[in-house]
Amino acid sequence: MAGEAKAARPVEKGNMGNHGQLINVLFTMLLFLVFVLCALFTVLIGGQVYENINARSQENFTGSVALQYVANKVRQGDREGGVNVIVVDGTPVLEIASDMGDYVSWIYYRDGAVCELFSDPADGLGLEDGLKILECEGFDVGQSEDKRIIHIATEGEGSGSLSLALRSGGGIDE
Amino acid sequence: MNSRKGSSSGIFLMEMIMVCGFFLLCAAVCIRVFIQADSMSRLAREMNQAVLAAESVADRWKVGASESEGPSGGGWPDQISWDQDWELLDVTDLDGGAKAWYTADLARQEAPGMVCHMTIQVRRGEDHPRRRQDAEDPENILYTLEVERYSPAP
Numbered sequence: 001m002a003g004e005a006k007a008a009r010p011v012e013k014g015n016m017g018n019h020g021q022l023i024n025v026l027f028t029m030l031l032f033l034v035f036v037l038c039a040l041f042t043v044l045i046g047g048q049v050y051e052n053i054n055a056r057s058q059e060n061f062t063g064s065v066a067l068q069y070v071a072n073k074v075r076q077g078d079r080e081g082g083v084n085v086i087v088v089d090g091t092p093v094l095e096i097a098s099d100m101g102d103y104v105s106w107i108y109y110r111d112g113a114v115c116e117l118f119s120d121p122a123d124g125l126g127l128e129d130g131l132k133i134l135e136c137e138g139f140d141v142g143q144s145e146d147k148r149i150i151h152i153a154t155e156g157e158g159s160g161s162l163s164l165a166l167r168s169g170g171g172i173d174e
Numbered sequence: 175m176n177s178r179k180g181s182s183s184g185i186f187l188m189e190m191i192m193v194c195g196f197f198l199l200c201a202a203v204c205i206r207v208f209i210q211a212d213s214m215s216r217l218a219r220e221m222n223q224a225v226l227a228a229e230s231v232a233d234r235w236k237v238g239a240s241e242s243e244g245p246s247g248g249g250w251p252d253q254i255s256w257d258q259d260w261e262l263l264d265v266t267d268l269d270g271g272a273k274a275w276y277t278a279d280l281a282r283q284e285a286p287g288m289v290c291h292m293t294i295q296v297r298r299g300e301d302h303p304r305r306r307q308d309a310e311d312p313e314n315i316l317y318t319l320e321v322e323r324y325s326p327a328p
Contacts, residue, residue: 024187031190035197042201049208053215064222071229148237160223160260163230165237 059158062136066114067162069133070094070107070141070152077105080168083150085143089127094141094150106130109139216304217316223260224276224296224316231278231294232321254278255299273301276316287327294319 074083077096084095093108098118106117108127115130137156143149148169153161231254255263255274263272277299284290298305298314305314 028187028190031194035194038197038201042204046204046208049212053211056215056219060219060222067226149234160226162226163233165233
């Protein structure tokens, strides 16, 4: 009997040792799982933030570049009677006169993009012949009644608007 | 044999704890950087819009718009406000409870027959949810533009 009891002790010790070992391994694995989950969430959050920043940067680009491009063209062509907003086939068009005879630049919105057409209106080219400058969700152009101020605006995400005063007075004798 | 196994497991556990600690430190730094990047991106967008808004106001003023041709069609006030989409708010909008997210202070020095000056200072308005309260930039200024024009004598 005494011999049996003596024999049983090492078995108990071994069980306890195995149990402790199991908890150790389990805890370590649990810690590793937490580590992996945290790493995953950090990467996901980072990806989301990067996506947001990228989207916002893209919106800023399309919104402001279109406005600044048109503003630059207006400043360039700002001479008496040189900048006007006309309506062609129901589309408001910014018409900027050039130094080359009767040639004019038309800037307008068509098929999801700001388009530009440099031609002589007598040549018969239309809005469908313009070159796409920049894709954006919407673009609107207008002129004040006294023709001194040009309003340009982009639509959609990152949209903006700009009022441009014509230094030439918009064709009105001052 | 058991004690050797236990000690190797303990070392592994310690290593894991150290790795997790280091990772947490890195994650905290990364998240801080992400938040900073996001706020910088928002600020860039707001500054972009502030530049456009200030340019528009400056152009209207430079063309010699009279008191009846102010930014909202009702004269030149000392302050202009915009909503969160940068739509110009007039007095009736503000009285109707519209929130002024952005505000521009117009400081003008005008006299006939002189070169007139105007300083346009666009900043986050009182109703802006991310208006900073820090001492670094208490005014929350986004953009400042100075313009001049000649005002002919009558």
